[in-house]
Amino acid sequence: MGLLSALRKIDRQHWFVCSTCMTESGHDELKSVFYSEGPRVEILGRQWMKCPRCGGTTTRSFQEIKDDGSEAALWGLERIVKKYPRQQFEVPPPRPSP
Numbered sequence: 001m002g003l004l005s006a007l008r009k010i011d012r013q014h015w016f017v018c019s020t021c022m023t024e025s026g027h028d029e030l031k032s033v034f035y036s037e038g039p040r041v042e043i044l045g046r047q048w049m050k051c052p053r054c055g056g057t058t059t060r061s062f063q064e065i066k067d068d069g070s071e072a073a074l075w076g077l078e079r080i081v082k083k084y085p086r087q088q089f090e091v092p093p094p095r096p097s098p
C-alpha cells in the first residue's frame with residue numbers, strides 16, 4: 001500500500017487548495033485541499049475553481065503552485081494527498097440555496 005500510493009500519479013490540474021479554508025481551518029491541509037474535475041468559473045478574465053467547502057474562489061491548483069515555483073508548499077500538499085484515499089478530497093458541492 002505504501003509503495004503503491006507513493007507511485008500514484010497526481011494530476012495536478014485537478015487538485016486544488018483553498019486559501020479561505022486554509023485560514024479558517026488553522027492551516028489544516030486535510031480540510032483545505034480538494035479534488036475536482038468540474039468546470040471552472042471565470043472571474044475578471046481568469047479561470048477559478050470554486051471551493052466545494054466554502055464556495056470561495058481563492059483557490060489554486062497544484063499545477064499553478066508548481067508554476068509559481070512554490071516547490072516546498074507543493075511537496076507538503078502532495079504528501080497529504082498521497083497519504084489519504086482520493087475520496088477524502090472529493091467534496092460534494094454545497095446545495096444551492098433557494
Ligand SMILES: [Zn+2]
Pocket residue numbers: 018019020021022051052053054055056
Ligand atoms: Zn474553501
